[in-house]
Amino acid sequence: MTSATALWWAVVASGLYHGLNPGMGWPLAVSAALMERRQAGLWRALTALAAGHLLAMAAILFPFSALTLLAAWQWEIQLGAALLVIALGLYLLVNTRHPRFLARVRPTQLVLWSFLAATAHGAGLMLVPIYLGICRTVETDAGHAAAQSLMAGTAGIAALVALTHTAAQTVAGAALAYGVYRWLGLRFLSQAWFNLDRVWAISLVLVGVVSILVLV
Amino acid sequence: MTLRPDPTFHATPKLAMQAPPETLAFTLMLSPDGSQPDGLAVVDVDPGSKTYGQIVHQVIMPNTGDEFHHFGWNACSSSLSPLSGHAFLERRYLIIPGIRSSRIYIIDVKEPLKAKIHKIIEPEEVFAKTGYSRPHTIHCGPEGIYVSTLGGGGADGTDGPPGIFIMDCETFEILGRYEMDRGKQDKHYDFWWNLPRDYMVSSEWGLPPQFENGIVAEDLLSNKYGHSIHFWNLRQRKNVQTIDLGANHQMALEIRPAHDPAKDYGFCGVVVDTTNLQGAIFTWWQKDDGTFEAKKVITIDPQPADPADLPDLLKGFGAVPPLVTDIDLSLDDRFLYVACWGTGEMHQYDVSDPMNPTLAGKVEIGGIVKKTKHPNGKTFGYGPQMVEISRDGKRVYWTNSLYSTWDDQFYPGERGAAMVMANAGENGGLTLAEDFWVDFPKGYRSHQIRLEGGDCSTDSFCYPSV
Numbered sequence: 001m002t003s004a005t006a007l008w009w010a011v012v013a014s015g016l017y018h019g020l021n022p023g024m025g026w027p028l029a030v031s032a033a034l035m036e037r038r039q040a041g042l043w044r045a046l047t048a049l050a051a052g053h054l055l056a057m058a059a060i061l062f063p064f065s066a067l068t069l070l071a072a073w074q075w076e077i078q079l080g081a082a083l084l085v086i087a088l089g090l091y092l093l094v095n096t097r098h099p100r101f102l103a104r105v106r107p108t109q110l111v112l113w114s115f116l117a118a119t120a121h122g123a124g125l126m127l128v129p130i131y132l133g134i135c136r137t138v139e140t141d142a143g144h145a146a147a148q149s150l151m152a153g154t155a156g157i158a159a160l161v162a163l164t165h166t167a168a169q170t171v172a173g174a175a176l177a178y179g180v181y182r183w184l185g186l187r188f189l190s191q192a193w194f195n196l197d198r199v200w201a202i203s204l205v206l207v208g209v210v211s212i213l214v215l216v
Numbered sequence: 217m218t219l220r221p222d223p224t225f226h227a228t229p230k231l232a233m234q235a236p237p238e239t240l241a242f243t244l245m246l247s248p249d250g251s252q253p254d255g256l257a258v259v260d261v262d263p264g265s266k267t268y269g270q271i272v273h274q275v276i277m278p279n280t281g282d283e284f285h286h287f288g289w290n291a292c293s294s295s296l297s298p299l300s301g302h303a304f305l306e307r308r309y310l311i312i313p314g315i316r317s318s319r320i321y322i323i324d325v326k327e328p329l330k331a332k333i334h335k336i337i338e339p340e341e342v343f344a345k346t347g348y349s350r351p352h353t354i355h356c357g358p359e360g361i362y363v364s365t366l367g368g369g370g371a372d373g374t375d376g377p378p379g380i381f382i383m384d385c386e387t388f389e390i391l392g393r394y395e396m397d398r399g400k401q402d403k404h405y406d407f408w409w410n411l412p413r414d415y416m417v418s419s420e421w422g423l424p425p426q427f428e429n430g431i432v433a434e435d436l437l438s439n440k441y442g443h444s445i446h447f448w449n450l451r452q453r454k455n456v457q458t459i460d461l462g463a464n465h466q467m468a469l470e471i472r473p474a475h476d477p478a479k480d481y482g483f484c485g486v487v488v489d490t491t492n493l494q495g496a497i498f499t500w501w502q503k504d505d506g507t508f509e510a511k512k513v514i515t516i517d518p519q520p521a522d523p524a525d526l527p528d529l530l531k532g533f534g535a536v537p538p539l540v541t542d543i544d545l546s547l548d549d550r551f552l553y554v555a556c557w558g559t560g561e562m563h564q565y566d567v568s569d570p571m572n573p574t575l576a577g578k579v580e581i582g583g584i585v586k587k588t589k590h591p592n593g594k595t596f597g598y599g600p601q602m603v604e605i606s607r608d609g610k611r612v613y614w615t616n617s618l619y620s621t622w623d624d625q626f627y628p629g630e631r632g633a634a635m636v637m638a639n640a641g642e643n644g645g646l647t648l649a650e651d652f653w654v655d656f657p658k659g660y661r662s663h664q665i666r667l668e669g670g671d672c673s674t675d676s677f678c679y680p681s682v
Contacts, residue, residue: 022298022303023298023301023303024298025298027227027296027297027298027679028297028298028299030679031297031412031678031679031680034478034679034680034682035412035477035478035680037478097386098300098301098302099301100359100360102299102300102301103299103300103301103358103359103360103451104358104359104451105299105451106414106451106452107299107411107412107413107414108414113299117298117301185682186227186228186231186679186682187227187231189227189296189679190220190221190223190225190226190227190296191220193220193221193296193303194219194220195218195219195220195303195304197304
């Protein structure tokens with residue numbers, strides 16, 4: 001497996017991981033369908049959650065794609081991104097409190113909630129080192145392209161990374177939400193909800209550390 | 217930190233009903249004259265146990281004069297909503313406010329038989345951080361622990377309106393006032409909500425000078441106690457509608473929304489109608505346009521009595537009012553229990569059709585005039601008051617004290633604390649359990665009951681029962 005393939009799988013895997021985590025919202029889709037007494041509510045809520053998640057990814061990835069213009073500073077940018085991810089991971093390890101502003105978001109504002117939840121947990125940031133890694137493999141393949149096409153290329157990759165990740169996240173969340181709605185029942189929710197706070201924080205640190213190791 | 221959600225958190229009311237039955241109850245004990253410190257009694261309610269019906273542990277507070285009344289948990293089934301991010305809290309602490317002192321105790325009941333004080337919040341801190349006093353109802357919700365208060369600032373609690381404040385659900389630090397726009401609300405009592413529909417409902421008793429030294433007859437007869445219920449946009453913290461139930465409907469107390477959040481109605485108990493001494497239950501509901509409406513669905517008549525049998529307060533009326541002082545709704549939203557503290561009756565209504573309740577069962581015990589004895593032969597002082605239903609809806613527990621100074625007006629003389637239990641039939645019907653009678657230490661009265669693992673007036677659910 002080439003490093004590019006491995007990195008794309010990492011994008012998909014992180015999406016599945018986010019999707020399966022109840023903290024990223026799939027139980028809200030079950031609740032919506034049950035409240036409305038029809039399945040359409042499930043899909044509508046999942047769409048809103050996906051839109052919010054996608055926005056959160058885009059909001060982090062596109063600024064970094066602009067930074068890839070500074071070709072001379074690639075190494076420093078990648079190191080900076082890795083350190084940022086590690087710092088957030090360490091912060092989440094120490095501070096186990098959940099952001100209280102999330103509780104002020106109304107149940108009807110699922111796009112906003114999903115965006116804020118993903119951002120507050122660094123879901124987008126976790127993708128940055130992976131994304132920059134993918135950009136580097138493309139550059140190496142294509143040689144030194146002109147700045148403009150490079151920019152278009154990396155923006156395209158950013159969009160593709162955000163879409164792939166969100167698609168995986170939504171498929172996983174939708175499968176679980178539908179399964180619980182149709183067959184498993186809500187007892188499954190409290191049985192299958194594991195506290196992933198520590199695991200999540202550690203995975204942020206790991207992503208950062210691995211990308212530094214690749215760099216040096 | 218826990219790895220899985222607390223096993224006592226349930227996604228739906230139906231799942232909570234299927235959970236194992238309670239084996240312990242927590243009951244508040246108050247010293248009516250403040251001569252002893254108030255306390256929390258841990259009562260064995262496991263019929264298979266040798267100490268069934270006995271107090272197996274007590275937590276006695278270090279202060280006197282708190283007057284314990286209502287209390288609640290630090291966390292409940294509402295934690296299972298991903299919206300608030302509290303899925304891994306433990307249902308571990310009881311939050312007990314002193315309604316007279318404004319002091320708040322946090323009691324750790326992780327090991328119920330070794331329950332102990334975890335933290336004490338002094339009254340000065342409550343006053344300084346909220347401008348409110350006399351904390352009352354506790355509910356755990358999206359932003360932490362919500363506490364309703366009966367008084368505003370100043371010595372007699374009339375400097376500004378009372379309201380709700382929020383406490384952090386992990387550190388128990390007081391975060392500040394809840395309200396951003398209180399509209400017409402100027403009195404307070406109970407509150408509860410529908411979490412997915414994002415609304416809250418609050419009620420009104422009276423201001424501290426109207427209750428602390430006893431009921432003020434002139435205020436009651438001139439309809440000056442609370443008679444409105446308020447509807448709030450929960451997360452916007454805004455009063456969106458106030459419904460006046462009519463000035464004669466004095467003291468709108470307990471708010472009991474349907475537990476299943478898919479249902480958009482609930483109930484409110486009114487202590488007394490000053491035109492005819494009836495007690496009343498209103499059903500309130502949310503209409504399709506999002507606004508609310510309320511309608512009187514149950515009235516309970518006063519019972520004629522010889523003035524010689526009545527306390528001074530009631531002699532002129534020649535009748536004993538039912539005095540609806542507490543109501544509680546079973547988790548399946550099917551039976552509403554109504555305490556008639558004056559006449560000494562516990563009513564059970566089938567509210568499957570919330571607009572047309574029917575009386576399904578009734579128990580007579582205590583009462584101002586009837587003074588009905590318990591089937592075990594013991595005298596039940598006062599009348600049925602704070603009522604709590606087991607999660608499975610099969611057992612109904614209640615105590616007998618209303619509020620120290622009011623007890624003394626309606627039931628002069630010391631009548632003793634009591635806690636009893638009645639069995640509810642599958643399709644209605646209510647029978648007192650002869651073998652359940654809790655003896656309390658001398659000098660105490662008993663107030664609200666909480667059941668291990670949650671009960672019918674604490675847990676808020678985020679998912680509909682299917």
